Amino acid sequence: MIRLENVTRVYGQGAGAVTALKDVNLEVAPGSITGVIGVSGAGKSTLIRCVNLLERPTRGRVFVADQELTALNKEALRKARHGIGMIFQHFNLLESRTVRGNIGLPLELIGTPRRDIDQRIDELLELTGLAERANAYPAALSGGQKQRVAIARALASNPKALLCDEATSALDPQTTSAILTLLRDINQRLGLTILLITHEMEVVRTICDQVALISGGALVETAPVGDFFTRPATEEGRLFLNDFLQLAPSNALLQRLSDGGAGNGVPVVRLTFRGQSLSSELMTHLEQRFGLRLHILQARVENIQGRTLGLMIAEFDGDRDIIDDAMAHLHTLDVQTEVLGHVQRHD
Numbered sequence: 157m158i159r160l161e162n163v164t165r166v167y168g169q170g171a172g173a174v175t176a177l178k179d180v181n182l183e184v185a186p187g188s189i190t191g192v193i194g195v196s197g198a199g200k201s202t203l204i205r206c207v208n209l210l211e212r213p214t215r216g217r218v219f220v221a222d223q224e225l226t227a228l229n230k231e232a233l234r235k236a237r238h239g240i241g242m243i244f245q246h247f248n249l250l251e252s253r254t255v256r257g258n259i260g261l262p263l264e265l266i267g268t269p270r271r272d273i274d275q276r277i278d279e280l281l282e283l284t285g286l287a288e289r290a291n292a293y294p295a296a297l298s299g300g301q302k303q304r305v306a307i308a309r310a311l312a313s314n315p316k317a318l319l320c321d322e323a324t325s326a327l328d329p330q331t332t333s334a335i336l337t338l339l340r341d342i343n344q345r346l347g348l349t350i351l352l353i354t355h356e357m358e359v360v361r362t363i364c365d366q367v368a369l370i371s372g373g374a375l376v377e378t379a380p381v382g383d384f385f386t387r388p389a390t391e392e393g394r395l396f397l398n399d400f401l402q403l404a405p406s407n408a409l410l411q412r413l414s415d416g417g418a419g420n421g422v423p424v425v426r427l428t429f430r431g432q433s434l435s436s437e438l439m440t441h442l443e444q445r446f447g448l449r450l451h452i453l454q455a456r457v458e459n460i461q462g463r464t465l466g467l468m469i470a471e472f473d474g475d476r477d478i479i480d481d482a483m484a485h486l487h488t489l490d491v492q493t494e495v496l497g498h499v500q501r502h503d
């Protein structure tokens with residue numbers, strides 16, 4: 157439904173030029189929700205604005221619903237944009253218009269007959285749960301209600317795709333959750349394809365089917381959400397995930413790691429495992445089979461879209477051969493291991 161081919165966007169020229177997007181290839185399947193995630197300045201806004209050509213790529217091609225937008229003239233592009241809705245972090249409503257007036261605006265601009273506009277507004281008020289606020293002005297609405305109006309307005313011309321630019325970043329967690337539920341609902345009911353950008357992994361985890369990680373303008377990893385959260389393919393992906401899951405070593409552990417235990421030290425290992433292999437079973441197994449002494453330092457279990465993800469940091473205390481054998485065995489069980497460093501052996 158949405159396809160970016162080798163999209164590059166450079167701002168400015170000469171020595172001051174900034175390459176905000178580098179050769180980005182991205183495909184969003186019809187009816188799916190894709191989340192583009194990345195740190196501030198990674199290029200997320202530029203990417204999403206390139207989809208409807210609010211930002212024109214310096215190089216590369218953009219397709220939406222099998223139409224190459226980058227090949228269209230001004231008039232054809234204006235028409236094509238009716239098929240692409242967009243919502244923003246700060247809602248961008250007209251303060252001088254009521255909820256009804258805001259929702260109907262895109263249809264007025266394309267000359268839709270008044271009766272059809274009113275009927276469409278009624279449908280959208282119903283869909284977004286705003287019927288009782290129809291005649292209110294934006295100033296009287298909460299943030300969540302304003303975003304609902306923006307969603308209704310974006311859907312007015314029956315778009316096939318919806319672009320969401322940090323749509324929940326200005327909202328509190330409870331309102332965020334309600335707006336994400338609404339987006340998932342319209343995705344399913346209308347078969348709407350959604351591309352969103354966010355710096356919040358929770359948003360991706362809650363509603364996305366696919367995640368695309370952008371770093372320094374390049375798309376470094378694209379994967380189904382369940383795969384990304386349980387097995388990121390890149391170092392950037394792992395760092396992002398560790399930040400989110402907060403299974404970074406605690407400060408106390410970092411101090412012990414920096415004091416080190418080289419020579420006589422015990423490895424500290426971060427384990428990531430999927431499925432039903434719960435931490436206690438895994439530990440018992442390693443202790444019984446290899447005679448390894450394990451000290452669990454940090455652990456948690458997460459449920460990501462119905463899949464279990466276990467994370468643990470543990471000291472592996474035993475002879476080097478035993479540790480190597482245990483690590484090899486863990487890999488056969490599809491448990492990822494990462495040696496974070498060494499600490500002094502317990503006496």
Ligand SMILES: Nc1ncnc2c1ncn2[C@@H]1O[C@H](COP(=O)(O)OP(=O)(O)OP(=O)(O)O)[C@@H](O)[C@H]1O
Nearest residue numbers: 167168174176194195196197198199200201202203
């Ligand atoms: N109009 C512009 N002129 C010059 N440089 C720009 C412009 N817009 C963005 N940039 C630069 O391009 C890079 C990518 O910016 P972009 O806003 O796309 O990132 P982002 O991931 O959306 O960041 P944030 O989450 O902070 O909005 C940054 O280095 C930014 O400074």
